Amino acid sequence: QVQLQESGPGLVKPSQTLSLTCTVSGDSINNGNYYWSWIRQPAGKGLEWIGRIYFTGSINYNPSLKSRVTISLDMSKSQFSLKLTSVTAADTAIYYCARDAGPSSTSFYDFWGQGTLVTVSS
Amino acid sequence: DIQLTQSPSSLSASVGDRVTITCRAGQNIGSYLNWYQQKPGKAPELLIHAISNLQIGVPSRFSGSGSRTEFTLTISSLQPEDFATYYCQQSYNTPLTFGPGTTVEVK
Numbered sequence: 001q002v003q004l005q006e007s008g009p010g011l012v013k014p015s016q017t018l019s020l021t022c023t024v025s026g027d028s029i030n031n032g033n034y035y036w037s038w039i040r041q042p043a044g045k046g047l048e049w050i051g052r053i054y055f056t057g058s059i060n061y062n063p064s065l066k067s068r069v070t071i072s073l074d075m076s077k078s079q080f081s082l083k084l085t086s087v088t089a090a091d092t093a094i095y096y097c098a099r100d101a102g103p104s105s106t107s108f109y110d111f112w113g114q115g116t117l118v119t120v121s122s
Numbered sequence: 123d124i125q126l127t128q129s130p131s132s133l134s135a136s137v138g139d140r141v142t143i144t145c146r147a148g149q150n151i152g153s154y155l156n157w158y159q160q161k162p163g164k165a166p167e168l169l170i171h172a173i174s175n176l177q178i179g180v181p182s183r184f185s186g187s188g189s190r191t192e193f194t195l196t197i198s199s200l201q202p203e204d205f206a207t208y209y210c211q212q213s214y215n216t217p218l219t220f221g222p223g224t225t226v227e228v229k
Contacts, residue, residue, distance in 0.1 A: 047166065047209060047220040062217040063123075096165055106172045107213030108156040112165035 002026040004097050004113035011119050012091075018084040018118055022097030029078045030055040035100035036080045037109065038071060040093040048093075052100055053080055087120045094118075124148050124212050126221035134229040141197040143224045145210035150190045154214040157186055157195045160223075161206045169208075170195065200226070 008020035022036070029036060037052040051061040053071045061069050070083040084091060094117050098109040125148040135141050145155065153173050158166035168177045170186040173193060183198045197204055205228055210221040 046222050047211075049216075049218040049220070060216045064217070098165075101171075102213065106154050106156070107218060108168055108171040108211070109158070109166070110168050110171075110177065112167070115165050 002099060002111045004099065004111055006095060006097050006113045006116040008116060008118070010117055011121065012087055013122050014088055014120055015086055018082070018087050018091060018095075018120075020082045020095055020097075020116065020118070021079050022081070022113055024078045024080070024099075027099070029073065029080065030075050033101065033104040035102045035107070036073070037098045037100045038082045039096045039098055039109070041096070041115075042090075042093040050082065050084075050095075052102075054103065089120050092118065092120045123217055124151060124214060124219055126210055126212055126219055128208075128210060128221040128224045130224060131222065132225040132227060134227050135200050136229045137200055137202055139200045139229075141200050141204075141226060143195045143208055143210075143226075145188075145193045145195070145221050147191045147193075147212055147214075149214075151212045151214035152190070154212055155186075155188065155193045156211045156213065157184075158209045158211065159204075159206045160209065166209060197226075 003025045005023045012018045035052040038050040053059045068085045073080045094115040096115045097113045099111040127146045129144045157170040160166040174186045185196050187194050207223045207225045209223050
């Protein structure tokens with residue numbers, strides 16, 4: 001069974017960098033059939049796509065966040081990571097990692113992490 | 123960005139009711155439309171991909187239809203575990219976007 005697990009600090013100060021890692025088990029992160037994605041959800045609100053990475057290193061970012069976001073892969077650890085710089089209170093949200101079947105199909109998220117709440121506050 | 127709207131934003135229904143949720147896209151997105159269910163405190167779960175393809179393990183009371191810009195999620199007979207928020211999502215192009223959600227509440 002594929003499992004994804006987010007990890008990282010739950011509290012980040014304004015203007016600092018949010019860093020999260022997603023650990024994948026039950027699948028190979030260099031499986032060419034999938035993208036590995038980050039999605040966030042402010043409390044009580046809808047879902048926002050942050051970006052995705054392919055095992056080749058190809059990356060797509062949401063233009064609304066592109067200047068502040070970096071997604072990377074560590075195949076040796078079966079992990080992919082998210083960095084978001086210069087955070088503000090507007091970046092407070094539950095952050096999810098998810099597997100995207102896009103390369104082999106239409107893009108859809110068939111497995112999700114449980115989500116991790118990141119609060120931006122001094 | 124491709125905008126998605128959902129209607130209604132919320133609805134009240136009873137167990138056994140037939141429920142229909144509509145998702146409209148700002149442009150033709152072909153078959154690149156997916157549906158998710160989210161319960162409080164949980165990650166979304168995939169119900170349907172590419173308009174009408176039921177994800178493995180999802181009950182057959184869920185179905186999807188539509189084309190181009192208008193899509194529908196139908197629950198044929200609402201069950202107690204179906205009270206949740208439902209999101210549509212387009213994968214026609216990036217940035218991938220989600221609808222604002224429809225909350226199905228107990229009547």
